[in-house]
Amino acid sequence: MISKAEFKQLFDDYFDTIRRFIFYRCGDTDAASDMAQDVFMKVWEKRESLNNDNLKSLLYKIANDKVISNYRKGESRCDFEQSMTFQDNHSLSPEDEMQYKEVSEKYAKVLEQMPEAQRTVFLMSRNDELKYHEIAGCLDISVKAVEKRMSAALQILRTKLL
Amino acid sequence: MKTDDIKVTPKWRKSKDEVWDEIFSDLEEEKPSSKVKHMSFWRYAAAAVIAVVVAGSSFAYLYTTTETAARGTHLAVVLPDGSNVNLNAESQLKYKPYWWFASRNVTLTGEAYFEVKSGSRFSVKSGNNEVRVLGTSFNVFARPEGYRVACLTGKVEVLASGCDRVQLTPNMQAELKNNQLAVNNALDAAQSIGWTQNKFTFIGVPLSDVVKEIERQYDIQVATTSKLDYLYTGNFSKAKEPDEVLEIVGKPFNITFSIKP
Numbered sequence: 213m214i215s216k217a218e219f220k221q222l223f224d225d226y227f228d229t230i231r232r233f234i235f236y237r238c239g240d241t242d243a244a245s246d247m248a249q250d251v252f253m254k255v256w257e258k259r260e261s262l263n264n265d266n267l268k269s270l271l272y273k274i275a276n277d278k279v280i281s282n283y284r285k286g287e288s289r290c291d292f293e294q295s296m297t298f299q300d301n302h303s304l305s306p307e308d309e310m311q312y313k314e315v316s317e318k319y320a321k322v323l324e325q326m327p328e329a330q331r332t333v334f335l336m337s338r339n340d341e342l343k344y345h346e347i348a349g350c351l352d353i354s355v356k357a358v359e360k361r362m363s364a365a366l367q368i369l370r371t372k373l374l
Numbered sequence: 375m376k377t378d379d380i381k382v383t384p385k386w387r388k389s390k391d392e393v394w395d396e397i398f399s400d401l402e403e404e405k406p407s408s409k410v411k412h413m414s415f416w417r418y419a420a421a422a423v424i425a426v427v428v429a430g431s432s433f434a435y436l437y438t439t440t441e442t443a444a445r446g447t448h449l450a451v452v453l454p455d456g457s458n459v460n461l462n463a464e465s466q467l468k469y470k471p472y473w474w475f476a477s478r479n480v481t482l483t484g485e486a487y488f489e490v491k492s493g494s495r496f497s498v499k500s501g502n503n504e505v506r507v508l509g510t511s512f513n514v515f516a517r518p519e520g521y522r523v524a525c526l527t528g529k530v531e532v533l534a535s536g537c538d539r540v541q542l543t544p545n546m547q548a549e550l551k552n553n554q555l556a557v558n559n560a561l562d563a564a565q566s567i568g569w570t571q572n573k574f575t576f577i578g579v580p581l582s583d584v585v586k587e588i589e590r591q592y593d594i595q596v597a598t599t600s601k602l603d604y605l606y607t608g609n610f611s612k613a614k615e616p617d618e619v620l621e622i623v624g625k626p627f628n629i630t631f632s633i634k635p
Contacts, residue, residue, distance in 0.1 A: 216401065219398075219401075220394070220398075223390075223394055223398060224390070224394075227390045227393065227394075228390050231384075231386070231390075232384065235384045236382075241384045241385060241386060241387070242387065244384065245386060245387065245388065245393070248393075249393060249397055252398065253397070253398075256398070256401055292382060294384075294385060295382050295383055295384045295385060296380060296381075296382065296383075297380070297381050297382075297383040298379055298380055298381075312380070315380065316380050319380060323382070335382055339381060339382050
């Protein structure tokens with residue numbers, strides 16, 4: 213049984229992570245928001261039969277199911293270009309800005325073309341700065357598999373970006 | 375410029391806190407939605423069960439079996455609990471076979487001999503009159519000519535028109551006369567069920583009733599020119615031909631009967 217306070221805590225801790233995770237997989241911000249809400253709603257509905265341990269992997273598991281059923285509906289469109297940011301935007305020279313635009317466009321394209329499993333692992337590692345074993349725990353796969361997907365993702369980026 | 379600085383930062387329409395405020399902040403702990411769903415499922419299940427039970431029991435209650443012995447025939451009926459009923463000619467027995475476990479009620483018009491298996495109350499209704507027993511054998515005569523109950527074994531309670539009630543022990547007979555139940559103590563009850571063996575015994579019975587009985591047993595119409603205001607005592611067996619029987623009955627009174635074709 214999870215109380216409302218505990219649920220709020222869970223929401224604060226994981227909503228953004230889960231929402232990003234879903235976004236990495238489907239590449240659609242609106243769909244990712246909707247699905248993340250559904251994930252937490254489902255946890256709330258089931259809270260009678262839940263206790264506090266292993267909620268994180270449950271969240272990922274529900275998120276995975278949501279992504280798959282959403283994928284079956286085929287509604288979301290993959291768009292990473294909208295989401296590209298550069299860290300210190302103000303310190304860019306006009307040239308840099310041009311270059312940045314070019315690179316980020318390419319980067320987004322490659323991400324969109326990349327197989328979903330590899331993209332997800334790559335972004336969780338690079339963007340969210342998660343350790344391999346953390347990613348492995350979230351996705352319920354082995355660290356070896358994470359490494360494999362990571363190197364495949366890097367291989368794709370290397371060949372397509374450079 | 376370092377490509378490492380390029381980040382994928384999804385631009386959300388709503389922040390995490392906005393989502394919380396909009397969707398999750400109103401969730402009530404007291405009324406857990408899953409519990410509501412759970413309850414409604416059980417409610418549906420309960421409603422379905424009740425509907426089935428009501429439909430089933432009203433079917434059982436309303437379903438009536440009718441056994442009819444036509445003129446000139448007898449009929450043996452075995453009720454669901456194994457009780458035996460012998461129906462005399464031109465008699466009808468109604469009962470509810472699927473409601474039998476709840477109440478052993480039958481409705482009788484005509485004449486029948488009951489051998490009731492002991493158990494819960496068994497009642498025989500004929501118009502306004504009723505016989506209640508637990509487990510006995512008895513004969514009920516319920517025709518327009520009269521109402522008679524004769525007890526052979528056990529104990530029988532007779533309720534007439536809802537007010538009068540008498541208890542009968544073996545070899546007693548109750549007869550409804552002028553809306554009163556008259557009890558006859560010195561009866562050879564076996565005679566009253568003679569009809570089950572195709573034997574007929576009449577002791578001081580109006581001749582018209584005897585003729586009616588003969589008409590019923592042979593499914594015939596009897597014609598006569600004489601008045602029938604005699605009392606008849608005697609017996610006959612059904613094995614004989616109807617004209618033979620009519621001759622036996624009519625001879626002492628010098629009455630001739632003829633059978634209408």
